[in-house]
Amino acid sequence: MTSTSTPHAPYKQLRRPTTDRxxxxxxxxxxxxxxxxxxxxxxxxxxxxxxxxGLAALAYPIMWFLMPEEPAGAPAWPHPTDPAATAPTTWPQPPTTPPTAG
Incomplete structure (x- = not known):
């Protein structure tokens, strides 16, 4: 039997990043x-x-112990699904065709 379901986005994972800490x-x-x-x-x-x-300070070492570290090659979350959607836009948009000399 074949599956016709659409692929799901990767699920969020609670991990300690290696770059932003x-x-x-x-x-x-x-x-x-x-x-x-x-x-x-x-x-x-x-x-x-x-x-x-100071009671909340006990949560930090507990979370440090329980949260897995992000693998070295893992991309940062959230993963961009479409590179074109995350491309910066400038305002105002430049014209798509060059102006004609008149």
Whole structure:
């Protein structure tokens, strides 16, 4: 039997990246997974640590231990599905045909 289903996009994986990290990559991995800036995750983590009297600081080494490290050759998440869709555009767009001399 053959399958006619369309291919699915790669699923998100919670991993510690090797390129965008401050200490162990926990905040960067969480930022990539939830599609937010890793700096925001770091600030929220610091605020949670202050509010809980340091109790939230125990979560960092636990996540460091539990989150797998991203393989060296893995592309950064999110994976671009269409290179043309992620190409930067300029404003205003240049004309497609050269103007004629008149």
């Amino acid at each position: 401050m200490v162990a990559g926990v905040a960067s991995g969480l930022g990539r997974y939830f599609a937010v800036d890793p700096t925001l995750v770091r600030v929220l983590f610091a605020v949670a640590t202050l509010v809980t009297g």
